[in-house]
Amino acid sequence: MPTLIALIAFALSGLGLTAWLRRNQAARPAPASTERSAEQLSKLRWRDFARLVLQVMHARGYRVAAEEGLPADGIPTDGSDIVLERDGVRTLLSCKYGSAAVVGAPALLGLAKSATLRGTGEVIVVTPGRFDEEAARIARQQNIELIDGQSLWPEVRPYVASEAAAPVEAGPSNATTPKLLGLAWGGAAVIGILAWMLAQGLQPAAEEAAPQVAPVRTAAPVTPAAPQPAPAGVVPTDPAALEARRREAANAITTLFGVDRALWSTQSTLLVYLSAEDVDPTTDLCPLLERYPELAASRVQLQPPAGSRKPVRFKQCRSY
Incomplete structure (x- = not known):
């Protein structure tokens, strides 16, 4: 009986909500035009x-x-x-x-x-x-x-040229109909569940006290655990992937203010050519290196511009 009541409530409320939403959509004024996107x-x-x-x-x-x-x-x-x-x-x-x-x-x-x-x-x-x-x-x-x-x-x-941007007359759109139907029948499902719970609670106490046979439970099949994704900070082992990461870091550092170009002189030393004497790009440079765990402790050689009398400086964003 509770199941039958729930099905009736679900069907009636779903049909009623669908009719109300469609009537409300039809009552909206049609848009005058569709703007050029x-x-x-x-x-x-x-x-x-x-x-x-x-x-x-x-x-x-x-x-x-x-x-x-x-x-x-x-x-x-x-x-x-x-x-x-x-x-x-x-x-x-x-x-x-x-x-x-x-x-x-x-x-x-x-x-x-x-x-x-x-x-x-x-x-x-x-x-x-x-x-x-x-x-x-x-x-x-x-x-x-x-x-x-x-x-x-x-x-x-x-x-934009007037002929290209001329408005296109459009009637009421049915593009949202599937969404409206989903909302209507989703609400009907909630009403059906509430009706089932209410009918279940109104059943006679004697019926609730009747002995019930416990269902035989079968062991759920054991499914193998899905492989866990590797942590985000894991360093790749492929030499080509490591070289690509070094090249990507150097290209990003080349875009910093005061940096003329950046290249790897060795696998652990980044040579940074400065475009001005008084520039120190390490504040913006270190976060770009620290994005890659294997490059965070690299030695950075800051090379002054050609003709400058300032000495070469060495920096290290993170110690080993």
């Missing part, structure tokens, strides 16, 4: 995308700095970075546009050095996609402004 920026050609970005920069007060060989529209024909100017401050604009939806750290490597060579004090990187966490971390270290497609779209939308 930021993802559609990736469908443009690079030159068209760069032109839209320049319009946004113009709205922010930037102007393209005059450079030799630059076309009239300010967009380099070879797809290189663009130098902007505002209030006497020059800024390097880099449009990272391609088939990849996610821009990683390698795309930002060398931008700070390129900005220095071209006489700019700031860097802005724009993409129709998004940036991964490593790219965002390097941008914070080097004071690079990142603008992804979601952030760019509200600013670029006024400049």
Whole structure:
């Protein structure tokens, strides 16, 4: 009897909730239009995308700095970075546009050095996609402004051609119907369980006291334990993997401010060429090495710039 009551409550409440949710959805006003999403920026050609970005920069007060060989529209024909100017401050604009939806750290490597060579004090990187966490971390270290497609779209939308951005009329969408049905019948299941518990509690006490035959329990099959994943800090044994980790650490350190380049002179000595005499990058350098347990105690040789009279310095982020 409790099971029958629970099934009836489940069916009635499920049908009732489904009807109510559908009626409520149908009563909502249909959206007037569907806005062009930021993802559609990736469908443009690079030159068209760069032109839209320049319009946004113009709205922010930037102007393209005059450079030799630059076309009239300010967009380099070879797809290189663009130098902007505002209030006497020059800024390097880099449009990272391609088939990849996610821009990683390698795309930002060398931008700070390129900005220095071209006489700019700031860097802005724009993409129709998004940036991964490593790219965002390097941008914070080097004071690079990142603008992804979601952030760019509200600013670029006024400049999109009217015919391309024309609203599309749409009626009430049924895209959420499966979700609504799931909510309705999930709630009905809860009501059915509550009804079963209530009916179970109202059964006569004599029926509860009736002797019941204990079910025969069978031993559950023993399944072999799943192999545990290796701890995150385990050092790989493959020489190729170790070399890749050393190369990855050196590339990351090369992007730091004041560092010209970094390379491994031996397996335990990292040679860091500085671009200025008074720079000490160890504060940012050590966390990059300590990410790899086998490299944390490596000796760091800080090599002053060519022509400097300052001695070579040695650092060690962590003792053995």
